[in-house]
Amino acid sequence: MSDARATIGLTGLAVMGSNLARNIASRGTTIAVHNRSTEKMTRLLDEHGDEAREQGGELVGCESLEDLVAAIEKPRTVIVMVKAGEATDAVIEDLVPLLEPGDVVVDAGNAHVDDTLRRQSALEEHDLHFVGMGVSGGEEGALNGPSIMVGGSEHAYANLGPVVESIAAVVDGTPCAAHVGPDGAGHFVKMVHNGIEYADMQLIAESYDLLRGVARLEPAQIAEVFHGWNEGDLESFLIEMTADVLSHTDADTGQPFIDVVADAAEQKGTGRWTVQIALDLGVPVTGIAEATFARSLSGHTDQRKAVRETFGSDTHDVEVDVEAFVDDVASALYASKVVAYAQGFDQVMAGSREHDWDVDPGQLATIWRGGCIIRARFLDRIREAYAENGDLTSLLVAPFFADAVRDGLAAWRRVVVIAAQAGVPAPAFASSLAYFDALRRDRLPAALVQGLRDNFGAHTYQRIDKDGTFHTTWAGDRTEHEA
Ligand SMILES: NC(=O)C1=CN([C@@H]2O[C@H](COP(=O)(O)OP(=O)(O)OC[C@H]3O[C@@H](n4cnc5c(N)ncnc54)[C@H](OP(=O)(O)O)[C@@H]3O)[C@@H](O)[C@H]2O)C=CC1
Numbered sequence: 255m256s257d258a259r260a261t262i263g264l265t266g267l268a269v270m271g272s273n274l275a276r277n278i279a280s281r282g283t284t285i286a287v288h289n290r291s292t293e294k295m296t297r298l299l300d301e302h303g304d305e306a307r308e309q310g311g312e313l314v315g316c317e318s319l320e321d322l323v324a325a326i327e328k329p330r331t332v333i334v335m336v337k338a339g340e341a342t343d344a345v346i347e348d349l350v351p352l353l354e355p356g357d358v359v360v361d362a363g364n365a366h367v368d369d370t371l372r373r374q375s376a377l378e379e380h381d382l383h384f385v386g387m388g389v390s391g392g393e394e395g396a397l398n399g400p401s402i403m404v405g406g407s408e409h410a411y412a413n414l415g416p417v418v419e420s421i422a423a424v425v426d427g428t429p430c431a432a433h434v435g436p437d438g439a440g441h442f443v444k445m446v447h448n449g450i451e452y453a454d455m456q457l458i459a460e461s462y463d464l465l466r467g468v469a470r471l472e473p474a475q476i477a478e479v480f481h482g483w484n485e486g487d488l489e490s491f492l493i494e495m496t497a498d499v500l501s502h503t504d505a506d507t508g509q510p511f512i513d514v515v516a517d518a519a520e521q522k523g524t525g526r527w528t529v530q531i532a533l534d535l536g537v538p539v540t541g542i543a544e545a546t547f548a549r550s551l552s553g554h555t556d557q558r559k560a561v562r563e564t565f566g567s568d569t570h571d572v573e574v575d576v577e578a579f580v581d582d583v584a585s586a587l588y589a590s591k592v593v594a595y596a597q598g599f600d601q602v603m604a605g606s607r608e609h610d611w612d613v614d615p616g617q618l619a620t621i622w623r624g625g626c627i628i629r630a631r632f633l634d635r636i637r638e639a640y641a642e643n644g645d646l647t648s649l650l651v652a653p654f655f656a657d658a659v660r661d662g663l664a665a666w667r668r669v670v671v672i673a674a675q676a677g678v679p680a681p682a683f684a685s686s687l688a689y690f691d692a693l694r695r696d697r698l699p700a701a702l703v704q705g706l707r708d709n710f711g712a713h714t715y716q717r718i719d720k721d722g723t724f725h726t727t728w729a730g731d732r733t734e735h736e737a
């Protein structure tokens with residue numbers, strides 16, 4: 255091990271950690287690096303040690319956590335970037351006895367907010383600071399500038415802030431990194447970011463499926479459509495990447511890549527956590543839920559086979575003007591995307607109220623404009639919407655988005671109808687439209703649900719014309735009593 259003194263340390267040198275370490279070193283910082291299996295550490299030093307030195311920084315290789323801790327200047331900041339869940343707990347458990355009061359442990363992986371709160375409390379007992387830090391951007395972002403959502407104390411951010419702001423993406427001169435709130439706030443907003451990412455990807459996937467299944471376009475043609483969309487209001491990292499994936503040809507078979515990939519989408523957990531927590535908070539994140547369930551459904555190959563064999567897999571021809579249909583799908587995608595982001599921001603604010611975090615939605619939109627997976631032109635519109643009105647009830651009513659939804663509404667309905675007629679599943683499009691229609695409906699059938707609950711279980715109801723809680727004696731004389 256070199257005897258250089260590092261200003262920061264990082265353990266966990268898989269895709270994210272190794273690139274984040276290179277990014278930190280590229281700013282002229284000396285960073286101590288460690289991985290459970292030493293091979294990843296030595297490979298990083300072999301392949302990028304010189305590059306770090308040329309950039310004025312240094313990667314200090316450490317074979318053990320003891321070496322890592324010894325290499326860092328006090329008070330120490332140690333970034334943990336390992337597999338989410340038990341692995342993170344295992345690393346923290348090994349680190350704690352090696353650290354001293356005042357040191358800072360930064361969990362830069364994805365984490366469930368309950369784990370972050372638990373870890374923070376545990377570390378507090380050792381007079382250690384804990385920072386739950388969401389990092390988004392994948393491999394490329396971690397290296398060249400991710401979006402970074404920091405949760406934890408002001409004190410911890412005072413030391414960490416300059417480092418993360420120096421390595422983050424920059425949009426209009428503003429770093430895409432911020433202290434979003436105390437304790438679990440950083441990991442919570444990163445989780446919701448991923449939930450929105452799920453919804454965004456599902457909407458894109460449904461758009462592709464409709465263009466293929468209804469308009470009968472080939473993948474390369476659909477790639478061109480996405481390429482065109484990326485020049486307009488839909489411009490985003492995921493739309494750009496969709497064009498890339500759809501235009502790719504499989505080297506082995508000469509087939510479009512999309513046709514040789516197994517159609518069962520996996521998930522590491524952040525979408526599921528988002529939906530589970532939304533249920534607890536009572537926030538209807540229907541787009542994120544549909545996206546998460548769509549991944550689950552795709553994996554039920556046995557049920558898919560059984561139903562396909564029973565009913566056949568034909569779609570029904572629906573005659574469309576291809577150019578007009580492409581435009582309709584773009585409008586439906588935009589409007590559904592407004593719903594997905596509206597729901598995500600609702601959840602962020604509900605979590606913030608629940609935990610007293612005081613998250614600023616405008617700041618969040620600002621740091622999601624660059625570096626992260628959901629980066630998009632769209633995010634700048636959201637930033638503007640919150641700058642105009644920090645107390646927005648829903649993004650749907652921000653003037654810019656309200657106009658966009660109004661303009662796209664007829665197309666949105668046409669796309670959902672055509673999807674149903676053709677037999678092409680579009681759960682995220684359909685549920686986003688239903689969410690929008692439910693919010694704007696004068697009277698909801700929830701009144702009937704209340705009547706039924708009172709009838710079978712005496713669960714009571716409220717009336718629209720007088721205060722109080724009531725019950726009707728359904729099995730008796732049907733008189734109403736105040737409960
Ligand atoms: N991949 C991505 O695009 C993104 C990932 N994240 C999050 O960042 C973190 C790292 O992600 P990624 O780089 O993909 O790596 P992985 O999630 O694949 O995790 C692999 C790393 O975890 C280490 N590890 C696993 N189990 C243990 C253990 N019990 N003790 C010590 N180390 C262990 C591995 O060490 P070893 O090499 O020895 O096996 C390796 O360094 C995760 O929390 C992930 O959720 C966040 C944003 C984007």
Ligand SMILES: O=C(CO)[C@H](O)[C@H](O)COP(=O)(O)O
Nearest residue numbers: 390391520521522523524627
């Ligand atoms: O955090 C991320 C991006 O922001 C990771 O890429 C995340 O693991 C993706 O989630 P999943 O594997 O469930 O699709």
